[in-house]
Amino acid sequence: MKGKTTVLLISLLVCCGFAGGIGIVNAASKPYKIGFVLALTGPYAFLGEPERKAAILVAEEINKAGGIDGHPIELVVVDSQTDASKAVTALKKLLMDSEILAVCGGSSSPENLAMIPVIESEGIPFMSCGGAVQISDPVKKWVFQMPQTDRIAMAALLKYFKMKNLSKIAMLHSSGGWGQSGMERLKEQAPGAGMTILGQETFNDKDVDMTTQLSKLRALNPEVLLTWTAAPAGAIVSKNVKQLGISCLHAHDHGFGNKKYLEMAGEAANGDVFPMGKILVAEQLDVADPQKQVLVSFVKKYEERWKEPVASFCAHTHDGLQMVAAALKSVGPDRSKIRDAIEKMHFVGCNGVFNFSEKDHNGLDETSMAMVRVENETWKVIKK
Helix, strand or coil, rough: HHHHHHHHHHHHHHHHHHHHHCCCCCCCCCEEEEEEECCCCCCCCCHHHHHHHHHHHHHHHHHCCEEEEECCCEEEEECCCCCCHHHHHHHHHHHHHHHHEEEEECCCCCHHHHHHHHHHHHCCEEECCCCCCHHCCCCCCCCEEECCHHHHHHHHHHHHHCCCCCEEEEEEEEECCCHHHHHHHHHHHHHHHHCCCEEEEECCCCCHHHHHHHHHHHHCCCCEEEEEEHHHHHHHHHHHHCHHHHHHEEEHHHHCCCCHHHHHHHHCCCCCCCEEHHHHHHHCCCCCCCCCCHHHHHHHHHHHHHHCCCCCHHHHHHHHHHHHHHHHHHHHHCHEEEEEHHHCCCEECCEEEEEEEECCCCCCCCCHHEEEECCCCCEEEECC
16 A cells, blocks of 8 residues: 555656646646546556546646646546545545645546545536446536547447448447446437347456357347447457457447557457547548547647557546636636536537536537547548
């Protein structure tokens, strides 16, 4: 435990250095503190680490430009360890600092859902990075959802299946909250889309072989195999599908948008399809797309700063921190006023064009997503 604490403190000092040590903002100005609860260890660290780096980049850019009315942004980052109960503990410790003005996180839907009661009780703006629809539906006063929900992603998938005249679906999903929510969305939307659910199987995100479940689903003769997990297990499923010679269309949820997953799956992912936020295919977008300029600029800065490919999850903390910064500039360091400003916000971000309201704390629709196919271990937008 002592070693982990030391690492965490070093991380915070580095973030504070980015926030206040550049010398362009007024060193005497009180920093505006923004908290982050991210999965920096555990199976969802693939999500949390890009989210952390994107937030650092945004803070650097804001502070280089003089901060917010001279106040530097200071990031306070804690590790959820990809565990819902530990995320709650980390959040409570974070909120012991009354100067934290807003919180961004967590890296998985179960973490988000577990933290929401604390957020609502504390009364602090929360820019959620989870994709489960339950995060923002029903609306929670203090919670705003950055990614497209699984409901939006499922609608995009079913629309594509229908266009391809595919209607018989078998689903393999993780046993955790994200996978269960995906299954619920399929059951919710399949009948109206003219789809038949042949069967479902589950796995643990830490499992390393899913051939048993896949063999059962193959016997159902599906036209589509749909995998739902935001963990690296999705790459293992792609390998197992090819090993078993399963020839039907293999589709994933939007959590598959990570270059590391493609590297893990290798050629086995070629031909897989899924809906995704547009950040990973920014250069392929039409010039008229309202997001293109924002996306191309951010991707370039991220990859130059970190010497690694951008991940779709970067969009969550980019948008969340940018919105909080815009609200701070508008209303100042007051949690309640920040919340009210965000709820009225129209914002063109990496995840889409957000239009929040009292009745909608996600503010996105299907136009924020692109259907892609994996070709030669990269993503290609499927042209309609």
